[in-house]
Amino acid sequence: MGDEPLDIAIDSAPHEGPARVWCRLCGRPLTGSDSRRTGLGPTCDAKLHPAGPDIRTRRHDVDQDTLPGI
Template structure:
C-alpha cells in the first residue's frame, strides 16, 4: 500500500472561479443565478411548477340591466 501512487496530487489546488452547479432533475450545468439558487434549470422548473392559469381569459361579457339612476336619459 505504501508504494501505490495517489489518485490525486496533494499539492493540487481546486480550480479558481465559481463551483459548477448541476440541475437536480436532468443534470445539466446551471448558469443563471436563479437557477443556481433553486438547483433547477428553467425547463425543469417549468415541469415541476407549471404557471397558474390566467383567470383573465375566463372572463366574458354578460348582458345586464342598467343600474337605477344611471339611465342615459337626461
C-alpha cells in the same frame, strides 16, 4: 505494503469561478443564479411547477341593461 506512500497526484490549485451546479432533474449544468439556487433549470422547473391559470381566461362578458340616466 501498509507503510508505502500512495502515488496519487493531488491538485492543490484553487478552482477559478464558482463550483459547477447541475440540474437535479436532467443533469445539465446550471448557469443562472436563480437556477443555481433552486437546483433546477428553467425548463425542468416549469415541468415541476407549471404556471397557474391566467385569470383573464376565466373572465367573460355579461349581458346587462344600460344604467338609467346615461
